[in-house]
Amino acid sequence: MSLLEVRDLTTVFRTGRGEVTAVEDISFDLAEGEVLGIVGESGSGKSVTALTIMGLLPRPTARIRSGAIRFGGEDLTRLPESRMQRIRGPGIAMVFQEPMTSLNPVFSIGDQIMETIRAHEPLSPRAAFSRAVAMLEKVGIASAATRMADYPHQLSGGQRQRVMLAIALVCRPRVLIADEPTTALDVTIQAQILDLLLDLRDELGMAIILITHNMGVIAETADRVLVMYAGRIAEEAPVAGLFDAPLHPYTNGLLECVPSLTEDRARLVAIPGTLPEAHRRPPGCRYAPRCPLAAADCGHGLPPLRALVPGHRAACLRIAPS
Amino acid sequence: MTPLVEAVDITKHYDARHGGMFRAPAPPLRAVDGVSLSIMEGETLGLVGESGCGKSTLGRLLIRLLPVTGGTIRFAGTDISGLEGKALRAVRRSMQIVFQDPYGALNPRMTVEDIVMEPLVIHGAARDAAARVAEMLSLVGLPARARDRFPHEFSGGQRQRIGIARALVLRPKFVVCDEPVSALDVSVQAQIVNLLRDLQGELGLTYLFIAHDLGVVKHISDRVAVMYLGKVVEIAGKASLYQAPRHPYTRGLIASVPVTHPAQRRRGAGERHRLEGDIPSALNLPSGCRFHTRCPFVIDLCRQQEPVMTGGADGHLVACHRAQAIG
Numbered sequence: 001m002s003l004l005e006v007r008d009l010t011t012v013f014r015t016g017r018g019e020v021t022a023v024e025d026i027s028f029d030l031a032e033g034e035v036l037g038i039v040g041e042s043g044s045g046k047s048v049t050a051l052t053i054m055g056l057l058p059r060p061t062a063r064i065r066s067g068a069i070r071f072g073g074e075d076l077t078r079l080p081e082s083r084m085q086r087i088r089g090p091g092i093a094m095v096f097q098e099p100m101t102s103l104n105p106v107f108s109i110g111d112q113i114m115e116t117i118r119a120h121e122p123l124s125p126r127a128a129f130s131r132a133v134a135m136l137e138k139v140g141i142a143s144a145a146t147r148m149a150d151y152p153h154q155l156s157g158g159q160r161q162r163v164m165l166a167i168a169l170v171c172r173p174r175v176l177i178a179d180e181p182t183t184a185l186d187v188t189i190q191a192q193i194l195d196l197l198l199d200l201r202d203e204l205g206m207a208i209i210l211i212t213h214n215m216g217v218i219a220e221t222a223d224r225v226l227v228m229y230a231g232r233i234a235e236e237a238p239v240a241g242l243f244d245a246p247l248h249p250y251t252n253g254l255l256e257c258v259p260s261l262t263e264d265r266a267r268l269v270a271i272p273g274t275l276p277e278a279h280r281r282p283p284g285c286r287y288a289p290r291c292p293l294a295a296a297d298c299g300h301g302l303p304p305l306r307a308l309v310p311g312h313r314a315a316c317l318r319i320a321p322s
Numbered sequence: 323m324t325p326l327v328e329a330v331d332i333t334k335h336y337d338a339r340h341g342g343m344f345r346a347p348a349p350p351l352r353a354v355d356g357v358s359l360s361i362m363e364g365e366t367l368g369l370v371g372e373s374g375c376g377k378s379t380l381g382r383l384l385i386r387l388l389p390v391t392g393g394t395i396r397f398a399g400t401d402i403s404g405l406e407g408k409a410l411r412a413v414r415r416s417m418q419i420v421f422q423d424p425y426g427a428l429n430p431r432m433t434v435e436d437i438v439m440e441p442l443v444i445h446g447a448a449r450d451a452a453a454r455v456a457e458m459l460s461l462v463g464l465p466a467r468a469r470d471r472f473p474h475e476f477s478g479g480q481r482q483r484i485g486i487a488r489a490l491v492l493r494p495k496f497v498v499c500d501e502p503v504s505a506l507d508v509s510v511q512a513q514i515v516n517l518l519r520d521l522q523g524e525l526g527l528t529y530l531f532i533a534h535d536l537g538v539v540k541h542i543s544d545r546v547a548v549m550y551l552g553k554v555v556e557i558a559g560k561a562s563l564y565q566a567p568r569h570p571y572t573r574g575l576i577a578s579v580p581v582t583h584p585a586q587r588r589r590g591a592g593e594r595h596r597l598e599g600d601i602p603s604a605l606n607l608p609s610g611c612r613f614h615t616r617c618p619f620v621i622d623l624c625r626q627q628e629p630v631m632t633g634g635a636d637g638h639l640v641a642c643h644r645a646q647a648i649g
Contacts, residue, residue, distance in 0.1 A: 041507040156600040186372040186534060188597040191578035195596070213508060216580025220587060239584045257512040259541035260582050261564060267519070268541060270512035274477040290509075 002029035003207055004053070004092075004175055009067030009077075011045075011052045013278075014060070020278035022048040022062070024231040030175065035201065035208045037222030037239070039215060039254070043275050044228040046211045050177045053209075054094050055084040071175070089120050093173035095164045097180035102164055103152040109136075109163045110148030113170055120171050135166045138203075140196060158189035162196070169200060176201075179211045194220055215254055219243060227251050230276055230286040233305055237312040247314035250287045285317070293318040324399060325360035326528050327384055327496055332357050332393030332403075334379050351605050353379045355552035356393070358631075361496070366522065366529040368543030368560070370536055370575065372601050376552040377532050381498040384530060385417040386410060397496070415445050418489040422501035424481035428473040434459070435469040438487045445492060458487045461524070463517060479510035483517070490521065498530045503538060515542055536579050540564055545637075548572045551604055551612045554631070558638035568640040570617050570648065571597070611643065619644045 011023040023045040030036050040046045051057050053069055055076060069076040072091060076084065088094075096102045104112060113132040117123055123131065129148070136144035139162040152160055161181060168176060178197065182190035198221060201208055210221055218225055218239065225242045227235040227250065235248040246252045256269040273290040276282060282289050284299040291298065298317055305315040335350035354376045361367045369377045382388040384395060386402060395403045402413050418441075421427040428437055435455055442451045459468060462483040473481055482502060489497055499518065503511040515538060522529060533539050539546055540560055547557040548569065556569040567573045574597035581587060599616050602608055608615050614624040623643050633639035 041509060158600055186601075187536070187578040187580075188372060188574060189600065190580075191596050192598075194580075214580065215508075216582060219582060219584045220580045222584075243583050243585075253509060257509055258582070259512075259515075259537040261537055261540060261576065261579055262582070265541070268512035268515055270516055271509035272513070274479055274510060275507065 003032050003071070004030040005068075005070040006049075006053070007068045007070070009049070009052060009069065010065040011048055011057065011062060012065050013062045015279070017279045021065075021231055022278065023052060025067075026226075026228075026233050028226055028233070028236065030207050030209060032174075033201065033205055033207055035198070035210060035221050035223045037218040037225045038209060038211045038228060039213065039218050039225060040228035041213055041275055043230065043278065045231040046228050047179055049228075050094065050179050050209065050211055054088060054092060054177065055079070055081070056094075086120070089116060089171040090173060092175040092177065093168035093171065094177040094179065095161070095168045095181050097183050100152075100157065100160065100184070103160060105152055108149050108151055109155070110150075113148075113163070113167050116167050117170055132166070132170065135170045136163070138200070139163070139166045139169075140192075141166075157185055158192060161185060161189075161193055165193075165196070165200070169204065169206075172204060173206055175207050175209065177209045177211070180213070181210070182217065183212070183214070190217075197221065215258055227254070230281055231278070232286065232302070233313075233315065234287065235312075235314040236305070237309075237314075241309065241312050245309075245312075247308055247312065247319050248287075248316050249291045249293050249318070251314075253290075285315075291318075324363075325396075326363040326398055327361040327530075328394075328396040329360070329380075329384060330358050330394040330396075332380075332383055332395060333391045334376075334383055334388060335391045349605070352552050352607065353604060354383060355607075357549075357552075357554050358393075359547060359554060359557060361528055361530060363495075363528055364522075364526060365544045366531050366542055368539035368546040369530060369532045369549060370534060370539050370546060371549035372575075373534065374551075374601055374604065375549040376604070377549050378500055380549065381419070381500050381530055381532050385419060385496070385498055386414065387419065411445070415492050416495045417498075418492065418494040418496075419498040419500060420482075420485050420489045420502045423505055424478050424485055425473075425505075427485055428481060430473055433470055433472060434464070434484055437473070437484060438491050441488060441492050447492065454491060455487075458491045461490070461521065462487045477510070478506050479513055482506060482514050486514075486517065486521070490525065490527075493525065494527070496528045496530070498532065500532045501534070502531075504533060504535060511538070518542065536564075536576060548575065551601065551607060553612065553641065555613065555642070556638075556640045557631075558633075558640075559636075562636065562638045566638075568638065568645045568649070569613075569642050570619050570644070571613050574616075611641075613642075617644075619648050 007027050009026050012019045012021050038046045064077050110132055114128045117128045117131055133144045141147050141162055182193050222239045224238050226233055229250050235251050253271040271290055284301055285303050288294040288298040303315045303317045305313050307313045308319055308321045333356055334354040335352050337350055371377050383390050390403050394401055397413055438455045438458055439451050442448050464483050503514050531542050543560050546560050546563045547554045550571050556572045577596055597616055610626045611624040611629050614620045629641045629643045631639045631641045
């Protein structure tokens with residue numbers, strides 16, 4: 001029984017050129033305590049997937065056209081906003097890419113953590129304070145009790161991301177969605193934050209959806225991986241299977257084009273072309289115009305996501321089941 | 323072989339704030355604090371370090387986009403650190419820069435042709451300009467019909483090609499590439515890196531390649547310099563630097579790069595030489611070795627005395643009191 005089930009989810013945005021599909025027909029499960037990596041480039045739909053689950057889509061620009069998000073016996077797509085507010089925090093919490101803009105500059109970090117606690121639980125100010133201090137210690141902020149009075153501008157980027165994690169985790173969510181949590185940080189700080197995320201997962205037992213464009217971050221953290229391209233799932237696999245035997249040509253390209261520290265190559269293997277914009281997607285497989293394996297039938301109809309190896313699904317006509 | 327670009331003990335200090343009438347003036351922010359290095363003709367020197375370490379400032383100093391506070395910059399043997407006016411403009415023809423942000427670096431109201439032609443006009447080389455622009459566009463892999471279009475009609479990777487065309491149209495000798503691929507999608511990064519390499523071979527360019535991605539820097543560079551808080555702490559040929567880093571900071575940086583396969587994960591205390599803490603403020607530099615606050619090998623000497631760059635005949639230089647001991 002999975003903790004979170006996403007079924008046939010489609011999210012559309014209204015634009016000057018008509019409705020465009022940001023996320024199309026995606027389905028996946030998230031198990032208790034699991035780290036699910038979602039990897040894709042800009043425009044792949046990975047962040048919109050997260051915002052859809054959180055019920056934070058910009059309205060009225062965006063809407064869920066179809067599908068279900070089942071969590072704790074309820075379908076989140078049908079809940080009223082008041083009920084959704086009770087789920088954000090103790091049920092599902094989120095950290096964003098920009099630790100600079102996600103914190104309110106005019107409140108101390110202590111106020112911002114305590115606000116979250118007291119929005120969900122009837123704690124006294126004193127109890128909320130000590131709970132906030134304990135959480136700050138847990139995310140690795142030294143001398144936490146005195147730092148409670150600090151304002152966001154007094155903290156470094158890495159510390160702000162730690163505070164964002166404290167706010168997200170202080171209500172003990174069962175699912176944490178982390179959207180590019182380390183993209184704005186230096187590699188040394190990225191390594192610290194990824195270690196911290198995994199330590200907190202072990203300690204608090206929540207499941208994590210980790211959204212990233214970086215295959216290295218996936219290799220470091222994920223148990224299972226979804227690869228998204230132009231709004232659809234291209235491949236889904238356990239992390240070892242994905243890196244050992246990627247099935248989709250796009251996944252292969254993503255793995256090949258990253259220069260490695262351990263081997264030297266005369267030339268990088270580049271994927272030709274660019275991602276199609278949402279209103280100019282090709283008919284048929286969306287990767288076909290860039291794909292080295294594309295044949296005539298790739299241009300007709302979307303390839304279905306099929307289990308080609310047990311537990312390993314890919315949406316590609318050119319790959320035969322083994 | 324003589325270096326094409328040579329920096330001798332260059333500094334760039336910014337006045338932090340006025341002290342006020344009765345207060346002592348505040349110490350300056352030392353963005354670049356005594357850097358010496360040379361770049362040989364035809365080579366690519368990679369420059370890495372965390373944000374705020376001064377790597378972009380150093381790149382801009384070398385091409386005189388910013389004036390130095392102290393020290394000497396030589397270009398092809400000539401001291402250019404004090405040049406002004408016409409003489410400065412004349413050397414600038416030979417030194418260009420490719421910026422990180424392909425969205426902000428191009429004027430949205432100019433066509434691609436005007437953007438790429440502008441350097442020719444500024445330097446009075448407008449004869450055959452249209453033909454030179456067309457040639458340049460094809461060299462960077464843009465179709466001829468791109469000429470009359472505007473930057474917003476292009477993807478990030480295509481815009482970076484426009485920025486490269488603009489930088490190279492004057493046929494410079496030396497190009498500073500300041501994080502040229504870090505704003506791009508990974509599938510497009512490789513295209514631009516390959517393009518920069520091809521152009522280097524074709525046009526005989528010398529690069530300073532600034533990036534925070536150690537993998538990309540390793541791929542494109544011949545030698546790599548590592549900066550920390552305004553100083554170069556280690557410089558070496560890339561094989562030597564990546565296989566046998568001598569500075570604890572370089573080791574920490576390399577250990578922080580995510581693995582390329584999940585089987586290489588190393589979790590738990592002591593498993594990795596990861597760096598603790600954040601980079602200190604350049605307004606308030608630590609005493610002695612500026613890395614001592616984060617260094618796992620720190621001894622008293624490190625807190626008191628700043629280490630100088632030393633090294634052997636192999637050209638691998640390092641500024642660390644403990645480099646021998648921890649070897």
